[in-house]
Amino acid sequence: MNPSFTTYSDFRQRYPIQFGDDSLWLGSGTYGRVIKVEDQVETEWVAIKICECRSDDTKSLKAEVELARKVPRHANIARYDACHRLQTEMGMSDFAIMKYYPDGNLANLLKSRSLSEVELRELVRGILEGLEALHRQRIVHRDFKPANILISRDNRGRLVPKIADFGLSKFVAEDEIDSSDFDLSDGRGTPAYKAPEQITGGTVSFNLDLWAFGVILYEMVTGEKPFSSGAQSNEPTQRREMENKIAAVQLPDRLTTVAEPFQGMIRRCLVKDIKGRVRKPDELLSLLEKPTTQIPVSKPVPLAVPIGGPREEYTDVFIPSGPIVPTPKQSDRKINKPSVVLPIEIPSVRVWLPLAIGAAVMVVSMSLWFGRTTASSYEKGIGQSVAAIDTKNLENGDKEIPTPPASVQKAGIIDGSGPASSKPTKSELSTIKKGGENLNKPTESKADKVALKKQEAQQEYEDLIEKGNGAINSSNDKAAAMNYFRSANQLATVNGLDTAKGNAAYTQYLEKGDRINDRDSYLGAMAWYKVAQSLRPTDEVKRKIRECEINLNL
Known part of the structure; x- marks a missing residue:
C-alpha cells in the first residue's frame, strides 16, 4: 500500500532526491523531468517524475497518472505506483513514482546495439499488444516514440517493451468513438513521429498511434x-x-530493401488517408506471424508490360510476377504484305452493246406500265396524307415539309377546294400551334422569375458549403473543400445571397488555425487559414497567412 505524505519534508525522508547529481537524471517528458531515487523503505531504485502544478488541472501530471490507471494491468504498459501533490519551496508540484528500468527506453537500446530477428519480433509483438490494450480502453497516446517505450526484462532475460508517458494522451468519450474518427489533433507531439493529420490539424483516429508505430x-x-x-x-x-x-x-x-513482413507492416502504417491506413494493431499482429522473407538489394529496373496490358496494382516499387511480353527482334517481326490483285477480263464491245440496248428498252416499258396503273390510286389518297405530313413535320421542328408531285398540285386536291399554293406555310402552322400552347400557359411575372432564380442559387450555395465541410470532416481533404467554398463564394457575390452559413464556417476554420498557430506549428496553421480565405478573403486572414509565411521563411 502506498503511503500518503502530508509534507514535502516527509516525502524527502523516504525518497531523498539529489537534484544536484546530473548522473541521476533520466530524462524529461511532456510534463516534467524524471530522476532516479533510492526508496529508503524498499531499498530499491525508483523513477520519480516531477512537474510543477499548472492552472489547468486537466493537463497536470496528476491527470496523466489518473488516465494511465484507467488501463488494467498489462505486461506492456508501464504503471505509476503513486502520485503525490506537495507544496515545495518553489510552489505546488506533483511527484509521480514508478518502477526504475535499468535498460532505459527503446531509444537507448537502438543507439547501443542492433537487434536480432528474435528480439525484433518479440519487441514488435509487445509494442502492438500494449497499443491494443490502450485503444481498447479508448485511449490515444498521441506522443508515441522510442523514448516513451521503456525496456524491461522477464525472468529469462528477454526484452519486454512497456509503453509509458501519457502526458499527451487523450481519453475518447463514448459519443466521439461512435464515428471512429474524432478531432483531437492540436499540433503537439514529437515532430519526427507526427502523423500528417497532426501537422495539418485534421481529424484523427486511433490509428494516429499506428502511423507512429510505422515510423x-x-x-x-x-x-x-x-x-x-x-x-x-x-x-x-x-x-x-x-x-x-x-x-x-x-x-x-x-524501404524497398526492408525484409517482409516488416516492409508490408510499415507500408500499411505510413498512409496519409486515415481511412486507408491500418485501423487496428491486431491487423499488424496477423502480418507479424508470417515468416521473414529477405528482399534482395538490386538496382531499380524499368517496369515491363504484362500480357493483357498494364495492371492497376503496379507501383514504382512493386512489380507482380507474371509473363512479360518480350520485345520482338527485327527478324522475328511479321511483315504484312499487300494482297495480290487479280486482273479483271472485260468483254469486247461486240458482246455487251446489244445487251445494254435490250435492257434499256425493257426498263422503259415496265416504267410506263407501272406508272399508268398506280397514278389514280396515288391521287385518291394524297389529300389525306398531306394533312398528316404537315402535322408530323410541324412536330419535328426544322424538317422541311415535302412538296407533293406536280400532277397533284395541278389537280388542286390539297385542301379539296383550291390550288396547291393555298396550303398554310410551315411558319404559319408553327405560329398557330404556339398560339394554342400559350393560351393554356399561366402568366408568370418577371419578378417571380427573379425570385425563383435567387432561391435556387441560395440552395446551391448552401449545398456547396455543406460539401466543403463534408470533405474536411470525412477525409480532411482541404483542397476539395476550398474548391467548393470558392464556388460558393463566387455564387453569393454574383447573386447577392445570404452568407450566414459560409461565415460560420469561416470563423470555425480561422479559430482552428489560430489554435495551431499558438503552438508555433505555422505550416498547419497556414493550411487552415487558406481554407478560411476560400470562404471569405478578408484582410485579417490575408495578414495571418502572411505572418505564417514570414515565420516559415517562404
Whole structure:
C-alpha cells in the first residue's frame, strides 16, 4: 500500500532526491523531468517524475497518472505506483513514482546495439499488444516514440517493451468513438513521429498511434528515421523540412530493401488517408506471424508490360510476377504484305452493246406500265396524307415539309377546294400551334422569375458549403473543400445571397488555425487559414497567412 505524505519534508525522508547529481537524471517528458531515487523503505531504485502544478488541472501530471490507471494491468504498459501533490519551496508540484528500468527506453537500446530477428519480433509483438490494450480502453497516446517505450526484462532475460508517458494522451468519450474518427489533433507531439493529420490539424483516429508505430518499426529495422531533414540547416528549418516530407508522405527509397513482413507492416502504417491506413494493431499482429522473407538489394529496373496490358496494382516499387511480353527482334517481326490483285477480263464491245440496248428498252416499258396503273390510286389518297405530313413535320421542328408531285398540285386536291399554293406555310402552322400552347400557359411575372432564380442559387450555395465541410470532416481533404467554398463564394457575390452559413464556417476554420498557430506549428496553421480565405478573403486572414509565411521563411 502506498503511503500518503502530508509534507514535502516527509516525502524527502523516504525518497531523498539529489537534484544536484546530473548522473541521476533520466530524462524529461511532456510534463516534467524524471530522476532516479533510492526508496529508503524498499531499498530499491525508483523513477520519480516531477512537474510543477499548472492552472489547468486537466493537463497536470496528476491527470496523466489518473488516465494511465484507467488501463488494467498489462505486461506492456508501464504503471505509476503513486502520485503525490506537495507544496515545495518553489510552489505546488506533483511527484509521480514508478518502477526504475535499468535498460532505459527503446531509444537507448537502438543507439547501443542492433537487434536480432528474435528480439525484433518479440519487441514488435509487445509494442502492438500494449497499443491494443490502450485503444481498447479508448485511449490515444498521441506522443508515441522510442523514448516513451521503456525496456524491461522477464525472468529469462528477454526484452519486454512497456509503453509509458501519457502526458499527451487523450481519453475518447463514448459519443466521439461512435464515428471512429474524432478531432483531437492540436499540433503537439514529437515532430519526427507526427502523423500528417497532426501537422495539418485534421481529424484523427486511433490509428494516429499506428502511423507512429510505422515510423518506430522502420527505425528499429534500419537504424534511421524515415523522415529526416538536412543536417546543415538550423532547427526551425529542419523541422519544416521534416513536416513537409511527412505531410507529403515521401517514403524513403531504402524501404524497398526492408525484409517482409516488416516492409508490408510499415507500408500499411505510413498512409496519409486515415481511412486507408491500418485501423487496428491486431491487423499488424496477423502480418507479424508470417515468416521473414529477405528482399534482395538490386538496382531499380524499368517496369515491363504484362500480357493483357498494364495492371492497376503496379507501383514504382512493386512489380507482380507474371509473363512479360518480350520485345520482338527485327527478324522475328511479321511483315504484312499487300494482297495480290487479280486482273479483271472485260468483254469486247461486240458482246455487251446489244445487251445494254435490250435492257434499256425493257426498263422503259415496265416504267410506263407501272406508272399508268398506280397514278389514280396515288391521287385518291394524297389529300389525306398531306394533312398528316404537315402535322408530323410541324412536330419535328426544322424538317422541311415535302412538296407533293406536280400532277397533284395541278389537280388542286390539297385542301379539296383550291390550288396547291393555298396550303398554310410551315411558319404559319408553327405560329398557330404556339398560339394554342400559350393560351393554356399561366402568366408568370418577371419578378417571380427573379425570385425563383435567387432561391435556387441560395440552395446551391448552401449545398456547396455543406460539401466543403463534408470533405474536411470525412477525409480532411482541404483542397476539395476550398474548391467548393470558392464556388460558393463566387455564387453569393454574383447573386447577392445570404452568407450566414459560409461565415460560420469561416470563423470555425480561422479559430482552428489560430489554435495551431499558438503552438508555433505555422505550416498547419497556414493550411487552415487558406481554407478560411476560400470562404471569405478578408484582410485579417490575408495578414495571418502572411505572418505564417514570414515565420516559415517562404
